[in-house]
Amino acid sequence: MTIQGLDHFTVLTEDLETTRRFYAEVLGLREGERPPFGFPGAWFYCRGRPVLHVIAGRDLPAQRSGVIDHMAFSATNKEEWKAKLQRHGIPFDLRRQPGTGVWQMFFLDPNGAKVELDFGDEPEKASAGARG
Known part of the structure; x- marks a missing residue:
């Protein structure tokens, strides 16, 4: 099992x-x-x-995320995603995961649910902690 x-x-x-x-x-x-x-x-x-x-x-809970913090998707082309989110006016937080080098991009959907995009082996083009 x-x-x-x-x-x-x-x-x-x-x-x-x-x-x-x-x-x-x-x-x-x-x-x-x-x-x-x-x-x-x-x-x-x-x-x-x-x-x-x-x-x-259905009625939405007062605390939109509840006990689930976010959903994550694997993605490619970090720079293209940055540009796309900026075009749509969606603020994001971009940071590098300590120890693994994985880039993580966080933003909210229209309902307040946090979405994460993970970029595995991408070249160094932005500084950790950069804000969109």
Whole structure:
């Protein structure tokens, strides 16, 4: 009996269309098939797998993140991501993980959920702690 991997994250939203645009247009996830649950929402796919579920029509908690701090995705082309987030007016925090050299870019989705992009083996082009 073992855990096989992480299946998906779920984000609650008050504004389904804005959330759809963010995950499709900004993050580049593909919206795809979703079972007919009987409440509004969307599923977003990465490499053919539904990795993010969005649920609308429910009350959101006062503390948006609850006990989950963030969701993280592996990504490439850090400089292109910086430019894209800046074009969309999305502030971000970029820092280098101590010991591993992995670049981490943190920003919020339209609902206040923290998103992290991890860039494995990218060249040194920005200083740690740089702000977007």
